[in-house]
Structure formats: structure tokens, C-alpha cells
Amino acid sequence: MTTVTRWLPAITQTSVVRKAALGVAGLAFAGGAIAGPATVAHAAPVSAGKPATVAQERDGGKELDFTYKFQETYFYCAPAATKMALSALGKDLSQDELAKKLATTEAGTNSAIETTRVLKEVTGKDYRTVEIPGQKASKAETDRLRNDVVRNIDGKRPMVANIKGTSVDTDGHAHSYEGGHYIAVVGYRDGGNTVKIGDSWSDEGQYWISTDKLANWIASRGYSA
Template structure:
């Protein structure tokens, strides 16, 4: 693969945005085992910035075991170290469902992050339905990357390391916010 262009991200973002939508280019990799979803989601998120990070090294820094990665708060510092700045901050959605304020904040955080050229990582749990009507179920929890948006952030593009056959799908931000509920995300 070629090196990422050295054009400032802000300049390319302005040119690429059209009609309230933006997609970042992901160099997708599936997770190598059942418990590496956190490191794999972080790797996929960092790939949009042209970074190719070893998932084993990230898993070690995140404290990932066969029980998974404990929390989004274990992922945020690794993303910040790899980007060389404090671009990422953890946000929790503590209730069983996201309220309108939390959903609006998530939408705004996604649009801002994507426009700045970086993907977000979300810790999700339970079942959610994408825009094609396909259900995605992770009762024990899972990590995904959000790599794009449409309709001013009302629909988001997800890179999911769990299944290469469903590597990318779109979901309403309302469904995503409820999927994140009881967990959190880093943007």
C-alpha cells in the first residue's frame, strides 16, 4: 500500500464533504480471535489516519484478556498515544437507553470527529438493527468503529471487526446511541 498523502486533513475534509456526509477510508481487518474486538476496533479506527498498528501490542496496552477489554476508558489512552495528541475523550451513556441529549451529543461528536479525519470507537451491548434491517447482536458486549456519516449525522457508517462478511453497515444514530447505552464511546 502507498503512504497516506501528506495533504492537511482539514483541507481534504472540506473538499470531500458534500450534502452533510463524509466517509473515511478504512483499511479493514477482522479481529483474529473472539476477544480482540477492542484492539481490532481501535486498529480499524486508526487506519483511517494511515496508521497500521499491531493489534497484539494494543491488546497488551489495553489490558485485553480472553474476557475482552474492560471499558472504553482502556481504549481512549491508547488512541491518544497512537495519534500523538489528546484527540480522544471517553463519553459514557450510563442508562439502559440513550436520551435525546445523549443522542444529540453522539451525533455531534461523530460529525466533528469524522470531519477532523478520525474515526470513533464505541463499546456496545445488546442487539441493534442496521438500515438494511439486519440485526447485530452482541449480548456480552463488543467494540466497533464509526467511520462515516450521512444526512448530517443521522445515519452512521460502522466498521465491525467481528464478521468480515458484515464488515461495514449503516445504522441510524438513534439505534447506535441505544446500542452504546450502559457503555460508552471515545471520540
């Protein structure tokens, strides 16, 4: 079972108070990147070999055991997402330690290239950065993401995604990060058509979202897989 160490997602007032305490007025800052033009946290094009062409069909799914944590500052979304991913591998680094490794500043964390670098450094696993460069994911890019999720989670390799904009989870809750954000991907079901998210800035904290929606959420940015 997933360990929740800070708050119960059902108590939405708690996160509202915490966000106010972090000095976020009107959510002008979206958990790690300044709202407005997406000049922070874009993933630069990365050559990562030929993409997989056929998603593996599975009836079931898999969830990794990880520790959920709310981000400790308004700009610590990448350290928080990376910490959640690393917790599934038994790695326990603080958000401050990870912020230093990620070169995180009050303007956020530059791109998924940084989360890839730190995941490789800390775990010794061969993480790579995958970019979805357009404003909307293509079918091939969505299929590749689905393949990457299934392969990584089956191999106990949690992922970190750099997202931007608004999407809606399977319970109908909207999650809006117009200035950019980072999330952990820690499980899948329905053959990889739905993925489990650890979100350090959400009232729900943990939720499921369709892979199609996640791909479009990542569009113009990238993910570490």
C-alpha cells in the same frame, strides 16, 4: 475507497467458518466480552466538559478511508476496532500490539476508557471518553453522539464505541452482542443521522446504522471521541 484486506462481506459462510475456527460455540462469547451480566467493558463516568447542545445540520456526509480487518481471536474486538480506527490515520499496529496496550485478556477489554487512552497515545489527538450511563440514551445524549460523530469525522478522528445488545442496520441486518463488543465509527451521512460502522465480528463487516440506534446500543457503556 475503503480497503478490505481479509474477506468479502457478501460471503457469509467464510465468517461462519472463521468464527468456528476461533472456538466460539454458539456465540457464547460475543467478540470480546463474556456473555451474561455486563461486568466487562463498561465505561466508568468521565467528566468531559459540557456536552454540545445543537447538532450541526449537514446535507451530505463524509467517510474516512480505512482498512477493514476481522478480529484475530474471539476476544480481540477492541484491538480490531482500534486498529481499524487507527488505519484511517495511517497508523499500522498489529492486533497483538494493540491488545497489549489495551490490557485485553480472554475476558475482553475493560471499557472505552482503554480505547480512549490508546487512541490518545498512538495519535497524539485529544480523544475523550463519553459515557451513556442509562439503559437507554436520552435525546441529549443522542444529540451529543451525533455532534461528536460529525465533528470527529470532519476532523479525521475515527471513533471507537463500546456496545451491548442487539441492533439493526439500515439494510435490515441484525447484529447481536449480548456480552459486549467494540466497533469503529468511520463515517456519517444525512447530517449525522446515520453512521458507518466497521465491525470485526459481523458477516457484513461494514454497514450503516442510525445514530439513534447506535446511541441506544452504547447505552450503559461509552465511546471514544
